[in-house]
Amino acid sequence: MPLDWAYVAVFALVGAGMAALPLGLVWLLAPRSQYPQKRVAYESGIIPFGEAWSQFHVRYYLFGLAFLLFDIEVIYMYPWAVVLRELGGFAFVEMLIFLGVLGVGLAYAWGKGALEWV
Amino acid sequence: MNAEALAFYTLAAMVLAGGGLVVLSRNLVHAAVSLVPTLLGVAGLYVLLHAEFVTAIQILIYVGAITVLILFVILLTEGATGLRVRQRNEQVPLAFVVCGALVLLLWGVLLRVPWGPPAGPMPAYNPGAVGRSFLLPYVLAFEVISLVILASLVGAIVIARREE
C-alpha cells in the first residue's frame, strides 16, 4: 500500500518537473527587454493606486469556516458510507442523528444570515 | 538504509524544513503557504504507518481546508499581508526556557517508551475498519463530534457577526 502512494509522490515530482520544463525553455528562448512600464500591474489601464494587499471582508472567513466544519462532517461520512450496508439500520440511525445535529447547524447559519453574501 | 527509512527521513526533513519556514518567515502569507509541505510530509508519514484513510483526510482537511482558512484570516486582517513582521520580541528568553522544558519532557518520554515492532500483524486501517470502529465501539464519541462541530459553527457565527 505505501507503493500506491510512492506512485503519487513520483507523479507529483515528475509533474512538477515537466511543468517547470516549458518555463525553462521560455527562459532560454524568449527575447527579453526591460522598460519600466512593462512591469506595472494592469488595473484597467490606469496607474495602480493604493495598496493591492489590503484588508478583505470578513465574509470570506465565514464561508471558509463553515466550509471547514462541514468538510469535517463529510470526512466522517466516508467510513460510514462504506459500512452502511453491512451494519444496516443501526448505522443508519446513528448517521441520522449525526446529520440531524449538523442540519440544525446549517439551519442556524442560514437563519442568522451567515450564508448571505452581503 | 532501507527504502522505508529513506522515505521516513526524507519526509521528516520535509516536515521540519516546512515547519522552520512557517516559524521563521517574516511574511505571514509565506508562513501560511509553508504549511503545505509540512502537512503533506505528515500525510506521507501516515502512509508509512499504513493509515491510508488518514493520509487522504490529512490532505483534504489540513491542506485543502485549514490552510485556505488561515490564508483567508491573514488576508482579512488589517495590514497583515505583504508586511514584514518582526520575529523577535522581549519574550525570547522565556520561550527558550519553555521550549527547553518541553524538549526535556519529550526526551524523558522517548527514553521510557519500549520501542519495538508492533506485536502481531498490522491492523487493517482501511475505510471499512475505520467505519466499523466509529459506529460500534466509539459511537458516543462519534455523535459528540457532531455537537462539537455545531458548537464551533455557532461560535464562529456569533463572533463574526459581533465584529461587523
Next chain:
Amino acid sequence: MGVGGLFGALWQVELVRMVVLAAVVFTFLAVGGPLFLVLAERKISAWIQARVGPKHVGPHGLLQTVADTLKLLYKENIAPYRADVVLFSVAPILVAVAALLDWVVIPFAPGWVVRDLNVGVVYFAAVSSLTVIGILAGGWASNNKYSLLGGLRSAAQMVSYELPLGFSLILVATITGSLSTVRIVEAQPYPAYLYPSVVVAAVVFLVAATAEANRIPFDLPEAEAELVAGYFSEYTPMRFALFQLGEYGSLLASSALFTTLFLGGWKGPFQLPGAGPVVNGLVWFVLKTYAVVFFLMWVRWTYPRFRIDQLLGLSWKVLLPVSMVNLLVAGLLMVVVR
C-alpha cells in the same frame, strides 16, 4: 521491511515504471487532453455561435492550439512590480500538478488504472483541493487588486462546491460499499430502486464540478467585465498556460470521474465487434468522457453568468440540503431493502 518490502523485489524496475507512467500520463492527459479541449471548445463555441472557428493552421485548424503553445515559448515571462516572485512562480506549477494527480485513480479500462487506491474517491477530492491553494497564492502574489479579488472569489467558490461534490461521492460509496474507483465501476449498474437518488447525486456532481472548474455559469473568478482576467491577470504566457492546463485538465479529470461514478466507466451498452476487453473499455470510456465534456461546453456557451450571492446561495442553500436529504433517503431505502 527492506527495500524489497516497500517496492517489491525489483524496485529499480518499479521506479522506472513509475517515472514512465507519470511522464506518459502527463503528456497525454495533463497536456495533450487540455490542448485538444481548448481546440474543441473553440470549435464548439464557433459551431454554437454559427461561426467557423480556427481553420488556418493544419487541416480544419486542428493544429491551432499546438501552434499557440509553441508561440508561447517565445514570449517573455514578466512579474509585476513588488510581486512576490517565489509564490508567483510556484502557484501555476502547483495547479498543473494537482490536475495531473487526479489521473492516478481513474480507471480507463479493465486493469488499466495507474493505482487502484483503497480510498480512491477521497484521494480525488483531496488532490483537487490543492488547486485552491495555488489559485489563492497566485492571486495574492501578483500584487494586483483584480488578481487578489479573483483569487479570493475563486477560493470561496471552490471550497463551497467541494461539499455537495463530497456528498455525491458518499452516495456512490454507500451503494458500492467501497471508495475504490475500480470497485465502483465493477458495482455498476446500480440497483434500479436507487436510480432517483443516483440521478440527483449525478446532477449535483455535474453542477459542482462545473463550479470547481470555474466555468460558465460559475466563472466569476475570471469575470472579464469586472476583474480583467481574475487571478491570472498578471500572468504572462507560459505560466498562464500552466493555469489553463490545470483548469482544462481538471475539467477532463472531473468528466472522467463522472463517467466512472455514474456512467459505468469502461462498461459499454454492447461489446464492440472484434475488440478485446481493453480496447472495448477504452473506446467506451473515452466516448462517455468526451460526451460529458461536450455537455459542459454546450452549457458554457448557452448560459449567462451567476452573481456571486446566487452562486454561493446555490451551493449552500440548494445543493447542500438537497444532497443531505438525498443521502438519507438513499440510505433508508438501502437499509429497508436489505
